Amino acid sequence: MALALGAEPIDEPPYDPLHEYRTDTRSDDEKAFAKRIDRMATLVVRHFGGQFRGATITPTTFLNWLWELELWVPDGMAEAVERFDRNPVDWKARAEKAEQSRDQLASRVSELEAAIADGTGKSSGATRERESLLKLIIGMATGGYGYDPMAARSPIPADIATDLQTHGVSLSEDTIRKYLREGAELLPQQDE
Known part of the structure; x- marks a missing residue:
């Protein structure tokens, strides 16, 4: 007034x-x-x-x-x-909502920590994508080039490097060998 x-x-x-x-x-x-x-x-x-x-x-x-x-x-x-002149803020309701959110996040963190400890956690999107590319590489190398992942030394990385060079892509044999080894780790284990 x-x-x-x-x-x-x-x-x-x-x-x-x-x-x-x-x-x-x-x-x-x-x-x-x-x-x-x-x-x-x-x-x-x-x-x-x-x-x-x-x-x-x-x-x-x-x-x-x-x-x-x-x-x-x-x-x-x-x-x-x-x-x-705005509607008053219901601080109690906001605090309760924040507490619920905190509790949910704490629960999720606990779940993720348990999954990591157990080794059951899902891999991230980037990790899954990388694994998919490695599977593709090892699949083409074994199916298309006859690459033997068990061989001590293989001429296949040199063949792949030459084929890539003819298409204008430069990649060293060592890099190709590295990715073939990583891809081979993703192949199902075969009993000897």
Whole structure:
């Protein structure tokens, strides 16, 4: 209400509408302001009734009521109300939601840690993709070039390097041999 009367509540002396405003300790300006507050409080209580006592009137509702009565509204009040009159944040609900999220994440971390410890964790997408490429390489080398993963030294990496070179791709024999070895590790183990 003090804002609607053009006063900054912080700058004004504390005012209690039930306090006697005719006391000698107040200046004439303070007494006049107290009278205006009392009149405004009377209008508010008449219009809003018990809601006012429970402080459930939103700033927007109060501002609209001032406009309906064609009462003076201080400059900047409408903009301030529009900017700051938001639904209150339910901090308790937000805290409970954050706790649930934390508990779910903690549970997931425990599951992943257990999976890693057991060796049952799924490999990442990049790891699966790399393994798929290695399987493709070893499959083409064994099926297309006759590569024997059990051989101590094989001429196949040189053949693959030559074939790649004819297509404009440069790859060393050592690099090819390295990937053939890695791919061979993914082949099913055969009993000897």
